[in-house]
Amino acid sequence: MEFIIVTGMSGAGKSTAINCLEDMGYYCVDNLPPTLIPNFASLIVDKRQHYDKVVLGIDIRGGILFDDLFTSLDALKVAGYEYKIIFFDCLDEVLIKRYKETRRLHPLARNERIQEGIEKERLILTEVKNKADYIIDSTHLLPKDVKDVIYNIFTQKADFQNLMITILVFGFKYGVPIDADLVFDVRFAPNPYYISELRPLTGNNKKVEDYVMSFEVTRQFTEKLKDMIDFLIPHYTKEGKNQLVIGIGCTGGKHRSVVIGNALYNYLKKCGNAVTIQHRDIDKDSKRGK
Known part of the structure; x- marks a missing residue:
């Protein structure tokens, strides 16, 4: 079973990547509370509904539940399931511009400036970024470029240097x-x-x-x-x-x-x-x- 965890900064391209992986035949679940990952893994390997390639979109929308991520991933390994982490990053000024263009609220800045929400999120995500297998900086990437990178990694099996x-x-x-x-x-x-x-x-x-x-x-x-x-x-x-x-x-x-x-x-x-x-x-x- 192939597990891919897609996470990173809000607005950096996670949704585009998940949609791309879904088009490539992966079973994708977005915004799953991390604490449910072990139970979810047990469910999908049930003989009645087996999936070989699974993508989990995890981000700070889960609030304090995000703190359970590494505990759940450790449980995944103990159960014999390997996983890869894709982390999407982006410069703060570009993220702010994207939020202004879409007029969406940052999940951590409901009553604050967008910049403050981004700073909080970046701090929360420090550990998961450090442990990521792939770090994709989307600062200068268009959605089609993100798709090309994902395709090259998981279909072409091209070497990825995180640069x-x-x-x-x-x-x-x-x-x-x-x-x-x-x-x-x-x-x-x-x-x-x-x-x-x-x-x-x-x-x-x-x-x-x-x-x-x-x-x-x-x-x-x-x-x-x-x-x-x-x-x-x-x-x-x-x-x-x-x-x-x-x-x-x-x-x-x-x-x-x-x-x-x-x-x-x-x-x-x-x-x-x-x-x-x-x-x-x-x-x-x-x-x-x-």
Whole structure:
């Protein structure tokens, strides 16, 4: 029997993950009081109703009952059932934005500010996060990205290093992203903006890609960038880092940075990393070089 415990910060993506796992054939139960886990396990292995793959969504909506989680999980192991814990995390400011967009109340901040509820929850979840098998930081993930990560772990059986990589393509004229861990300036590369045929296109267009990559300096930089990120990933993972944001910027975030960002994304994905890409400024109008 395969048990998966899905938990983490409220608003960080647990529901999306549970829905995805259900689509993959798992029997899913959300918001089960932790104290009922051993009884639930005994029930579903009854010969009349047997399930091989089970997902339990556990979070602080259960109030003080959440304190029983590890006692119940220990009982699960004693009974011979193995389990994995997926923990969803997210930066506070992004969680606050999500709550404001959905106009939902944080379960621990009924009469307080959302930030106060998040701080309480993060403290309560410290132990379970430390014991999690998979920590997925959804700060820069869309729902489809969360589904891809879950699919790769439990269907493709891909190695998961608990390091979510986001390639954030941007334009310097619109500001350097404040949450980037690494920032690379690719304005040294020849600029397609000055080619009238290429100016209205973006780096996602094959003509622009071919132009940018036709120069030796661009190809050399891209290869050196891949090599450096390859070097850093295991060290960041060993340190316990869960989220790595790589900023790649040109003037407007439309041409050169897009091409090089896409190249790095395709390489890291091919290597089996959990990686997403965002083109922050690609659709912004500009009168200056991209």
